[in-house]
Amino acid sequence: MFGFLKKALQTIYTQFTSKIRVLFGKEVVDEASLAELEKILIGADTGIHTTRRIIAQLKEDVESGKIKKGTDLEQALAQQLRNLLAIERFNPEADVYLLVGINGSGKTTFAGKLASWLQKQGKRVLLVAADTFRAAAQEQLGEWGKRLGITVVLGKENQDPASVIFLGCEQFKGGEYNALIIDTAGRLQTKVNLMKELEKMRKIIGKQLGEKKIVTLLTIDAMLGQNSFDQAKIFHESTHVDGIVLTKMDGTGKGGIVFSITQELKIPIAFISFGEKPGQLELFNPDDYVRELLG
16 A cells, blocks of 8 residues: 555545645644644544544643644554554455445446456456446446456346346356355435345345355445445445445545544445556555555
8 A cells, every 4th residue: 555645546645645744844733733633634524523533632632741743743643543443454355245335336346346356366256247227337347347357247127136146146156256246236215125125135145155255345435525424324224334445535635534434334444446447446454544644
């Protein structure tokens, strides 16, 4: 992840990192410095509650004399941000990857990138296009399959997604595959419908591949920031989620979103996705991210 923000996520580096470095260069940290930091954190979508928690602790450290100058502030802030991400880390080792998320959150693009990422590790991947309600999703995943030389199980328009997943599981069992990626529909008509749909999918996967390790990844469009939380919470409440995938990170300056997500959803960040190319995907490392975010 070294140099990742500066090279790949230049908007975050410009709008967050460069601004915060100015504070770290101060000879004296005062109330005005903390007010400026609060403004930067909120602007980066760190979230009101999370930001206030950070500032309150820093204010105590300033008053007690632990923080006197900018370099002290940098060390104290880095420790707080690492603590916010100190939940169980995502383990990418799995047999089945079930991708969930709202329409437009970048699920299908991530499915292709994840397939490429696993392929580079020497794994034989099978893709399942279970989003049968969006014709473009079938075509898009089919194109990823052609580009990577990976087999894609395609459904027909408006076909029951669970039936496509069943076929995918059958093919996975019958072939020499060691990674199965399932791209699901992102409809959110009602929470009840979503729960039933996801429960049906999980039941089929469990029945067919019960001995395999299955992880569920939730894609969130980083550009939507706090606005994506309500829908993300519905998915989280509807099914078990093992990790968050932040997509379209190259289009936002809101690098603080990782902290508000881990605090509000209590789910580890799994991957950061940017751009449209196969290699534009990073396994999330909390320590590296904090170090790079603070420059």
